Amino acid sequence: MRVFSGALVFVALSFCRVPRAWAQINVERLRDDLRLSPALASLEGSFTGRTGNVESLVVGAGAMGAARWRRNSFFASTQADYARFGSETRVSKSFIHLRYDYDLLPWLAAEAFVQQQQDKFQRLNLRELIGTGPRFLIADERDVRVAYGMAYMLEYERIAVPAGAPDDPVVVAHRWSNYLTATWQMDSRVRLVGTTYLQPRFDAFGDFRVLFESALTTEIAKRLAVKVLVTVRYDSRPPTDVKPTDAEIKNSIVVTF
Template sequence: MQKIRTISLCGLLFVTSFSSQAITPIDTKENPNQGWGGSVGIGLEGESGTKDEQEYAANLILRHVKEQRTALLLSNYNYAETNDVKDEDDLFVHGRWTENNFFRPMLDWELFAQYQYDKFDDLSSRELLGSGVRWRFEDKSDEGKLYTSLGAGGFFEHEESDSQNEENNNWRGNFYAKWVWDRADAFPYTLYGQLYLQPVLDDLGDLRATGSGGIKFGITEALALHLEAEVEYDSEPFEEAEETNWEYAIKLSYSFD
C-alpha cells in the first residue's frame, strides 16, 4: 500500500510540480555525514493543443565533508517555451567552503562564490566573491531539533543588464539567518527558511533582500516532498526588471546522503 501511494504521488508531482522552480535550494542537512552527500531534482511539464508548452527544471545540492571542512555546491536551472517561444531561462550556481569551529566552537569561517543569470529579469550575468563568519546554534527537545545559523560578511559583485548596455560593480554586506526545524514524532517533517540582507556598503539605500522557506515531508528514506516559496527584493534593479519577484514550488527531491 505504501509503495502504491508513493508511486502515485511521484507521478502526480512530475506532471504538476515544476511550473515554477527558480527558488534557491536550501541545504537542510545540518549535521551531514563525512564524505559525499546531497540531493537532486529533475522535472518537466508539457501541454499541447491550443497552447504548446514545455518546461524543464533541475536542481542540485552537492556536499563533501572532511572533518571540520565542508565544500557545498548549490545549483538550479530552469527553461521553458510556449508556442516555440522561450519565456524562461535562468541559472543559479553557488559554491561555498566552510571551516567549522574556525574561531571557536560553533563559530565558523566561510568563503563563497556565485554566478547567475536570468534572461527574463534583465540579468545577463551576476558574479560575486566573498567571505564571512557564521554562528551556529542547536536546541534539542523531545519534540525535535532546531538548528539556527547567523552569518555576517561581505562580497564584491559584478552584474550586467541583458537589455541595456549597463554594468554595476559593488561591494555589498552580507547578513543572513537560516533555521531548520526537524520534527520528531509520529508524523515527522522538516520546516526550514532563510533570510538574506545585502546592502551596498557605500549606499545603504541600495538593498537586495531574499526570503525563502518551505516544509519537507519524507515519502521514503530517500524521496521527499517539498512545498516552498521565495520573495526577492531589489531597491535599484535594472530598467527592465521588477523590484519584487515571488516564486513558489511543489517539488520532489532524491537524497543520496
C-alpha cells in the first residue's frame, strides 16, 4: 500500500458519528496570545491520502486571527474539512466564526458573535447564528486564568431530512449559551486550555448541547508549536439517525504569524 501525505495538521483519531454541528466555535486559546501581541494569525492545513488496500483522502485547512485595540478585541476563525474513504464521504464541513469583545471593566467584557457553517455528515445544510452577552474574568494570575461567559443566541438551521423522518427541515431556536474556561501556563513553552459550553433552549431546557474542549500546546520554536486537541460534544436531541455523542482527538502543528 502506498501512502502519500503532506500535512500541517494530522487527524490522529476521530470516532463516533457526529451530532448536530456545534453552535459556537471556541476561540479561547487566542486570548492569551493576544495579551502578548496586538495582532496575530495562525494557519493550519492537512492532506493525507492512501491507495492500495485502503482508499482514503483527508483534506483540511483553517485559519485563525485576532487583534486588539484599546478596549476592543476582534477574533476570526474559519475551517474546512473533507474526508472520503473508498466511495463514501465521511466528513464534509466548513464554518466561519467572528467575535467582538469590548472591555467594560478589568473583570467584565461585552461580547457579540456571528457564525455560519455546514456539515454534510451531520445533515446540516446550513446553520447561521448570532449572539451577545457578558464575559466575567474570575481569576487572572500569572499562570492561571479563569473566565465565565453567557449569551443570548439566536440560531437558524436547515436540515437534510431523510425520507420518513419526523425532523423539521427548518429550525429556529433561542438558546442560553454558557461557558467556563480555564488556562494554565505550565511553563514558558507549555500551555493547557480547557473550555466547557452548556447551551439549553430557552423554551425547552431538555433540548441542550454540551461541549468540552481541551488543548495542550507545546512551543517548539518561536513561531512553531505542536498542539493536541481533545473535543467531546453531546446533543440531547440530535437529528434522526445521528448519535448524540461525538469525540475527537487531533494532533496538529501550528504556524503563527
